Amino acid sequence: MTTEPRVLGPAEWDDWYGNLELAFGGVPEAPEERALWRELAEFDRFIGVWDGERPVGTAGAFSFRLSVPGGAIVPTAGVTMVSVAATHRRRGILTSMMRRQLDDVRAWGEPLAVLTASEPVIYGRFGYGVGTYAARATIDTTRVRLTVPEGTDDVVLRQADPVKAVGACEAVYARLVPRRPGMLARQPGWEAVPLLDPAGERGGASPMQCVLAERDGEVVGFARYAIKPEWSFAGANGSVSVKDMGALDPVAEAALWRFLCSIDLTTSVRIHSRPADDAWQHLVSDIRRCEPTLRDSLHVRLVDVGAALSLRAYQAPVDVVLEVADAFCPWNEGRWRLRGGPDGATCVRTEDAADLALSVRELGAAYLGGVSLTSLAAAGRVRELRPGALFATSVAFGWAVAPWLPHGF
Numbered sequence: 001m002t003t004e005p006r007v008l009g010p011a012e013w014d015d016w017y018g019n020l021e022l023a024f025g026g027v028p029e030a031p032e033e034r035a036l037w038r039e040l041a042e043f044d045r046f047i048g049v050w051d052g053e054r055p056v057g058t059a060g061a062f063s064f065r066l067s068v069p070g071g072a073i074v075p076t077a078g079v080t081m082v083s084v085a086a087t088h089r090r091r092g093i094l095t096s097m098m099r100r101q102l103d104d105v106r107a108w109g110e111p112l113a114v115l116t117a118s119e120p121v122i123y124g125r126f127g128y129g130v131g132t133y134a135a136r137a138t139i140d141t142t143r144v145r146l147t148v149p150e151g152t153d154d155v156v157l158r159q160a161d162p163v164k165a166v167g168a169c170e171a172v173y174a175r176l177v178p179r180r181p182g183m184l185a186r187q188p189g190w191e192a193v194p195l196l197d198p199a200g201e202r203g204g205a206s207p208m209q210c211v212l213a214e215r216d217g218e219v220v221g222f223a224r225y226a227i228k229p230e231w232s233f234a235g236a237n238g239s240v241s242v243k244d245m246g247a248l249d250p251v252a253e254a255a256l257w258r259f260l261c262s263i264d265l266t267t268s269v270r271i272h273s274r275p276a277d278d279a280w281q282h283l284v285s286d287i288r289r290c291e292p293t294l295r296d297s298l299h300v301r302l303v304d305v306g307a308a309l310s311l312r313a314y315q316a317p318v319d320v321v322l323e324v325a326d327a328f329c330p331w332n333e334g335r336w337r338l339r340g341g342p343d344g345a346t347c348v349r350t351e352d353a354a355d356l357a358l359s360v361r362e363l364g365a366a367y368l369g370g371v372s373l374t375s376l377a378a379a380g381r382v383r384e385l386r387p388g389a390l391f392a393t394s395v396a397f398g399w400a401v402a403p404w405l406p407h408g409f
């Protein structure tokens with residue numbers, strides 16, 4: 001067999017997807033979920049490796065638009081559906097697919113590639129760094145109280161059918177995208193992804209519910225959630241599971257959290273994936289009783305260092321020469337002069353002496369502003385070559401809003 005990847009044909013989808021399902025344990029996906037991913041698949045951007053007739057490797061790349069610090073929306077490859085058959089693992093098939101894919105992404109002119117990893121250990125070798133984190137928490141609503149800002153009572157909450165309300169929710173979502181790095185501007189058809197709610201995966205919880213927050217007749221926020229009723233001998237012990245939410249201002253935000261935390265017959269609110277700096281943490285009376293934890297979310301790879309670094313804004317003025325190592329994509333290697341600030345930036349090749357040395361993986365981690373270069377340097381992953389350069393560059397790369405990926409893909 002050859003490990004040379006080639007583009008997938010639409011007629012090959014079922015077998016190709018079968019390899020993916022098998023590599024993830026062989027439990028068939030819900031039919032509606034399978035159908036949605038087929039509809040969203042961009043066949044000319046999906047590749048595989050075949051052993052004779054049999055697919056043994058799969059990888060795809062959606063054409064995303066990703067928000068970056070400063071609010072620009074950058075064309076980005078959303079790497080997805082990566083698998084190698086258990087019978088063919090550890091023979092370099094993944095490596096051959098990553099090689100082909102990053103060459104393709106470069107040819108498509110997309111300066112970034114992003115993914116969520118089944119296991120974080122896999123993708124660092126290909127130049128991906130962990131760029132966003134997702135917060136998980138369980139609010140004990142029997143103990144935790146919320147202090148809400150003035151005006152919260154002016155927000156009207158209206159229960160809505162999640163499917164019928166999708167347009168209103170999407171309008172709110174679209175306004176939030178440029179405000180927070182790491183968000184995906186919605187492509188046609190993708191509004192169905194947050195609505196996926198297969199009955200077999202509810203684990204005893206209700207179908208998805210939706211509440212809209214309105215002020216002066218305008219929708220200013222939404223929450224999509226499910227309720228799992230539970231009863232102990234002592235009484236009701238149900239939980240609210242937050243699937244997705246968005247609010248355009250602090251009072252809409254507070255009204256939605258107050259609602260979620262006060263639903264009758266429930267004693268906890270489970271948050272599965274929210275921004276690390278989400279506002280609820282400052283509404284609650286007792287953060288300890290919410291048990292917040294962080295998990296890696298979006299892994300980011302700069303496919304074109306010069307273009308990527310010039311497309312984001314910087315929190316403070318910066319003028320620095322970066323010595324970049326990138327063994328897997330050597331076209332990025334060498335010295336780059338980055339000059340920028342809050343209004344934009346340029347990043348071009350230079351022969352000048354370097355101020356900082358790092359690999360493309362660290363640039364990926366720091367790119368969206370959520371991981372500081374000083375913390376990477378403390379782990380020995382960034383080297384300061386000119387005194388003072390690390391602190392100044394780290395401040396510039398930071399961002400006031402934590403980056404966050406709203407949903408998986």
Ligand SMILES: CC(=O)SCCNC(=O)CCNC(=O)[C@H](O)C(C)(C)COP(=O)(O)OP(=O)(O)OC[C@H]1O[C@@H](n2cnc3c(N)ncnc32)[C@H](O)[C@@H]1OP(=O)(O)O
Pocket residue numbers: 023024079080081082083084085088089090091092093094095096115116117118119121122125
């Ligand atoms: C974006 C996404 O879709 S994430 C989903 C990823 N897919 C899965 O987790 C499904 C189950 N796993 C698999 O399908 C496969 O094991 C894969 C895709 C993770 C790896 O495929 P392989 O073809 O075995 O990888 P390949 O042989 O190219 O390995 C390259 C290197 O990565 C290492 N590696 C690959 N996978 C792993 C892993 N899960 N854990 C640790 N190391 C790994 C290999 O040991 C090898 O290291 P080396 O170069 O030092 O020898």
